[in-house]
Amino acid sequence: MFKKCAKAIAVLLITASFQSCTTQKLSFKANKPLVGIWQNIKEPASFITYTEDGHFYNSYKEGENQVITHSGNYKIIGNDAYLLDITYELPNRKYALKDRQYINHYVFGKDLKSVKLTGVVSGKSGSDTLKWEENMVKVKSF
Incomplete structure (x- = not known):
């Protein structure tokens, strides 16, 4: 037994x-x-890159250069949400994102080549918040 x-x-x-x-x-x-380079539809010089190893880079194209505005790590935490841990930001930004974590949401288009990103970030004073929404399209390069 x-x-x-x-x-x-x-x-x-x-x-x-x-x-x-x-x-x-x-x-x-x-x-x-989510892995790849995503271009902002409203601001074509603005990009977000998500890597397979969990890093992200927000950047914009200035001439031939790519300027990183924010970077850090990301982790998928649900079917429509991911956590950003921001470890770098360009100085003198309106919203103080460095050393903070934010939960963002995403919804893919049917073809997985477009995504709608949404979230809320805090201002430097803590009371000024920004609810944002960006439509992105997947691209092969900057």
Whole structure:
């Protein structure tokens, strides 16, 4: 009787571990469309780059140069949300984003080549907030 219970428990543990591995692979595949270079539709010189290793870079094109305005790490935390941990910003920005974390939301277009990003950020004083929304399109280069 003990051997049968032990075998049943072992089978359940093995099955559970396979299911958790499958879930991790599926969630990685589901989040992969965010990786790449995204161009702002309203401001074509403005870009956000998300890398596979969890870094992001907000930038704008100035002549032939790409100027990074903000950077840090991001992590998908749900089907439509990701956490930004901002570690760098250009000096003298209106909104103090450096050393803060923000939850942003995203909705992909049907073709996964467009995305609507939304969020709320705090001003330097803490009381001045900005609710923002940007429509982005995936591009191959700056």
